[in-house]
Amino acid sequence: MHGPVEPFKIKVVEPVKIPSEKRRQEAIREAGFNTFLLLSEDVFIDLLTDSGTSAMSDNQWAGMMLGDEAYAGSKNFYNLEKAVQDVLGYKYMVPTHQGRGAEHLMSKNLIKPGQLVPRNMYFTTSKLHVELPGGTMPDIIIDEAHDPENTHPFKGNIDLNKLQKLIDEYGAEKIAYINVEMDVNMAGGQPVSMENLRKVYEFANKEHKLKVIFDATRSSENAYFIKDREKGYEDIPIIDILREMMSYSDGCIYSAKKDCLVNIGGFLATHDKEIFEKTRSEVVVYEGLHTYGGMAGRDMEAVARGLREGTQYEYLKYRINQTRYLGELLIKENIPVVKPIGGHAVFLNALKFLPHLPREQWPAQTLSAAIYEDSGVRSMERGAVSKGRDKITGENIFPKLELVRLTIPRRVYTNTHMEYTAESIIRLYERKDTIPGLKMVHEPKYLRFFQSRFEQVNL
Numbered sequence: 001m002h003g004p005v006e007p008f009k010i011k012v013v014e015p016v017k018i019p020s021e022k023r024r025q026e027a028i029r030e031a032g033f034n035t036f037l038l039l040s041e042d043v044f045i046d047l048l049t050d051s052g053t054s055a056m057s058d059n060q061w062a063g064m065m066l067g068d069e070a071y072a073g074s075k076n077f078y079n080l081e082k083a084v085q086d087v088l089g090y091k092y093m094v095p096t097h098q099g100r101g102a103e104h105l106m107s108k109n110l111i112k113p114g115q116l117v118p119r120n121m122y123f124t125t126s127k128l129h130v131e132l133p134g135g136t137m138p139d140i141i142i143d144e145a146h147d148p149e150n151t152h153p154f155k156g157n158i159d160l161n162k163l164q165k166l167i168d169e170y171g172a173e174k175i176a177y178i179n180v181e182m183d184v185n186m187a188g189g190q191p192v193s194m195e196n197l198r199k200v201y202e203f204a205n206k207e208h209k210l211k212v213i214f215d216a217t218r219s220s221e222n223a224y225f226i227k228d229r230e231k232g233y234e235d236i237p238i239i240d241i242l243r244e245m246m247s248y249s250d251g252c253i254y255s256a257k258k259d260c261l262v263n264i265g266g267f268l269a270t271h272d273k274e275i276f277e278k279t280r281s282e283v284v285v286y287e288g289l290h291t292y293g294g295m296a297g298r299d300m301e302a303v304a305r306g307l308r309e310g311t312q313y314e315y316l317k318y319r320i321n322q323t324r325y326l327g328e329l330l331i332k333e334n335i336p337v338v339k340p341i342g343g344h345a346v347f348l349n350a351l352k353f354l355p356h357l358p359r360e361q362w363p364a365q366t367l368s369a370a371i372y373e374d375s376g377v378r379s380m381e382r383g384a385v386s387k388g389r390d391k392i393t394g395e396n397i398f399p400k401l402e403l404v405r406l407t408i409p410r411r412v413y414t415n416t417h418m419e420y421t422a423e424s425i426i427r428l429y430e431r432k433d434t435i436p437g438l439k440m441v442h443e444p445k446y447l448r449f450f451q452s453r454f455e456q457v458n459l
């Protein structure tokens, strides 16, 4: 049987090649067993991230030629603003160079030192941008999300009891805003249900006058899951689902590098005039003028077109099913993965894959390096190295989820590439006991996973 059928044909190709076994062994050692430090040239199939790695359409490329590179008032800015209004329903939009630029502006303006920003699981850059202005990010995701085997259909949901407890303990005034991520990345690309979004907004906004800010980065993929899994949404167009989702928030930050099918870009969007005025006056300090925010005119045009294109049902169906295809090839061979298979990636459970390694030997980092060495496939550690140290005690935190992410760029790899990847992982699983662990020998201060280095320890 065939894999999910692509709703496009290929017009331009970029050659890739498999480095020799000897080169792969050298390359991963030169990179200190950190896949972020590999040269792209040494990679055959790049599943490091779905961020900025998608293939643009002919329509997006045509839009790039219509870039209006005026310093102020570029046409493309207004096209992007209109796309955000049409697709997401927010009235106001502030462009930024990518998602973390928007996180910076939002956090800086909304958080006072000592405040809390509860969220349905942390994301690395989001957590850092909450901590920099003096906030902390308690986790309020449902317990099911921390269990890789649990097949809850909306594992990204917020546990309202956890939120209530925080309010009881600290008071609502201690909470800067509630942060809800779509298609929760670190939980395995797990969606939030519309019902949950509605309830969180009612609870926050009506009962406690608290703001709700979304990380809407993978909201189109989340909308597909709502259509596919939530009663009453089967026949609703994706774009209407998206607008309803965003109506349960005061604003969002958005990394356009994912669902908008572009290589760079981001924005902040809001229904709230005050948030808009504050962030718009600050974007000029950190990003660029408020009509480009760090993007070229052509980039804004590609984002505007991609935001609309990325809501097409046939495209999303193929996209989500390609990820599931890889996941199911692995599940068939009993490889431990996070279930259900998420939107943008398949996540391997490194604690079950390499049970002979103690947490201090970084099982997910080890597995990610071993996959590269076996086949030239690049993946990303999403476990204790990513989580970092406790802000107060300085100790390493070992989260329940110690995962390797096989992230699927959009419209880039074929189903045969998925099969090649699955074969490598299955082969590795058969000889998993022979894989030695790692020790960290270099640790940077911020977002250590990007640049840390490791050495093998003897088995």
Ligand code: P70
Pocket: 048, 049, 050, 051, 098, 099, 100, 101, 123, 124, 125, 126, 181, 185, 215, 217, 255, 256, 257, 265, 266
């Ligand atoms: C990834 C990328 C970026 C991201 C995200 C969510 C839910 C915000 C951002 C920031 C890139 C990445 C970033 C840090 C560590 C590893 C990888 N996620 N919110 O691969 O957006 O990158 O545009 O600044 O997923 O998951 P941006």
